[in-house]
Amino acid sequence: MNVSEQEQDIVIVGGGICGLATALALRRKGIKSMVLERSETLRAAGVGIIMQPNGWRALDQLGVAAKLRQTCTEIPSKKKKKKKKTQSKYICQERGITLFETVELMKALTEELPVESVYLGCRAVSILLDPLTSNPLLQLHDGTVIKAKIVIGCDGVNSIISNFVGVNSPKLFSRCSTRGFTYCEGGHSFGDKFRLYSSNDVTLGQLPVTDKLVYWFLTRVLTSQDLSDAKKDPTYITKASLEAIKGFLAEIVELVKNTEPNALYFTELRCRAPWDLGRAKFRKGTVVVAGDAMHAMCPFISQGGGASLEDALVLARCLSEKLKQATEGGGKRLVEEALDEYVRERRMRVFWLSLQTYFIGLAQDNTSKVKKALGIAGLILVFGDQRSHTEYDCGRL
Numbered sequence: 001m002n003v004s005e006q007e008q009d010i011v012i013v014g015g016g017i018c019g020l021a022t023a024l025a026l027r028r029k030g031i032k033s034m035v036l037e038r039s040e041t042l043r044a045a046g047v048g049i050i051m052q053p054n055g056w057r058a059l060d061q062l063g064v065a066a067k068l069r070q071t072c073t074e075i076p077s078k079k080k081k082k083k084k085k086t087q088s089k090y091i092c093q094e095r096g097i098t099l100f101e102t103v104e105l106m107k108a109l110t111e112e113l114p115v116e117s118v119y120l121g122c123r124a125v126s127i128l129l130d131p132l133t134s135n136p137l138l139q140l141h142d143g144t145v146i147k148a149k150i151v152i153g154c155d156g157v158n159s160i161i162s163n164f165v166g167v168n169s170p171k172l173f174s175r176c177s178t179r180g181f182t183y184c185e186g187g188h189s190f191g192d193k194f195r196l197y198s199s200n201d202v203t204l205g206q207l208p209v210t211d212k213l214v215y216w217f218l219t220r221v222l223t224s225q226d227l228s229d230a231k232k233d234p235t236y237i238t239k240a241s242l243e244a245i246k247g248f249l250a251e252i253v254e255l256v257k258n259t260e261p262n263a264l265y266f267t268e269l270r271c272r273a274p275w276d277l278g279r280a281k282f283r284k285g286t287v288v289v290a291g292d293a294m295h296a297m298c299p300f301i302s303q304g305g306g307a308s309l310e311d312a313l314v315l316a317r318c319l320s321e322k323l324k325q326a327t328e329g330g331g332k333r334l335v336e337e338a339l340d341e342y343v344r345e346r347r348m349r350v351f352w353l354s355l356q357t358y359f360i361g362l363a364q365d366n367t368s369k370v371k372k373a374l375g376i377a378g379l380i381l382v383f384g385d386q387r388s389h390t391e392y393d394c395g396r397l
């Protein structure tokens, strides 16, 4: 951006799933916004994403579900358990979950937005409230200052906007995740079922996408080397993954071994504690947060992306209802009311999602029997139906 000072109505910081979905939801309501993305291209966080039925409901409302359905893979039905002749366990998932390449989701959202509304290579470095007008002032890396009426922070786990509104930083989790797509030239032998293998501290999920392409994800204990520069080296990522799955089925080991470096994605896991979500202020003035910037959670129930889509929809709905009245005066107060309404509607939903992932994290903890027992008890007592989070409907746009 080469303008030293700009005035804008709504600025969305971050062009990930949540930022793009929020811009699209606002657009569908006839409200213009500007998306600032620090990367030079729209990057997808991770190679593949599992979408649960609640996420699909939001995608339907955003008007992009039909397009996406053509590119995705449905995880087949039937709950069954089989005993394998290895130490690993094998579990099938239920119907209604789908997987697509994250880039397809980003593409579907971006295609519906005017090109001039997404600014790439624009990193927000700080934000404050104008002492005179109390409107947000957003400073970019190149010195540009944007005077906005509303700022929506969709800038992910390490969000500067959530720091500004006063949300605690997410904590580093004791496990990390690697995801990959493996192309099997001569076809693979995995059939069409989603499978989850676990052994000691390692969990590996595997899902065939086509008869030649397989998606997999692995969670294992985080080591000090994972926190060093080594994590950027695909050879290290593959080696550490293979080390973790020693003793797993030979075809699983081959799958991981044969993943191309550009189809591998390693990530540390960061999450906010459920009690933080229960009490945090997600709004300051007319600045608010959404997506991972609001509710970073571990990916055990594959809901971060779906919940981000729900945020986008609810936020646009609340804003559009109040902005209609704002033409009659009292603009800022009405905007703040809209943002509070959005926070109220989202708080308990993200609290329960986060609590469920928290219990799963405890249940997977092999370092303490007490924690493990607490996690299992929490899951049974509080979340009798482990899939009920997918039934949520965030309503119409």
Ligand SMILES: Cc1cc2nc3c(=O)[nH]c(=O)nc-3n(C[C@H](O)[C@H](O)[C@H](O)COP(=O)(O)OP(=O)(O)OC[C@H]3O[C@@H](n4cnc5c(N)ncnc54)[C@H](O)[C@@H]3O)c2cc1C
Residues within 6 Å of the ligand: 013, 014, 015, 016, 017, 018, 019, 036, 037, 038, 039, 043, 045, 046, 048, 049, 050, 051, 122, 123, 124, 125, 154, 155, 156, 157, 158, 159, 160, 177, 178, 179, 267, 268, 269, 290, 291, 292, 293, 299, 302, 303, 304, 305, 306, 307, 308
């Ligand atoms: C291992 C793993 C597996 C997962 N699997 C699933 C799954 O199967 N299903 C699912 O629903 N969810 C899944 N998730 C969660 C999901 O990926 C996230 O919840 C989702 O990507 C959040 O979207 P977001 O837009 O809020 O954040 P992000 O996708 O992180 O996007 C934030 C964007 O903001 C930009 N940005 C950051 N700071 C600035 C700044 N200062 N200025 C400008 N731009 C900035 C970043 O470059 C980025 O593009 C998974 C997460 C992980 C870690």
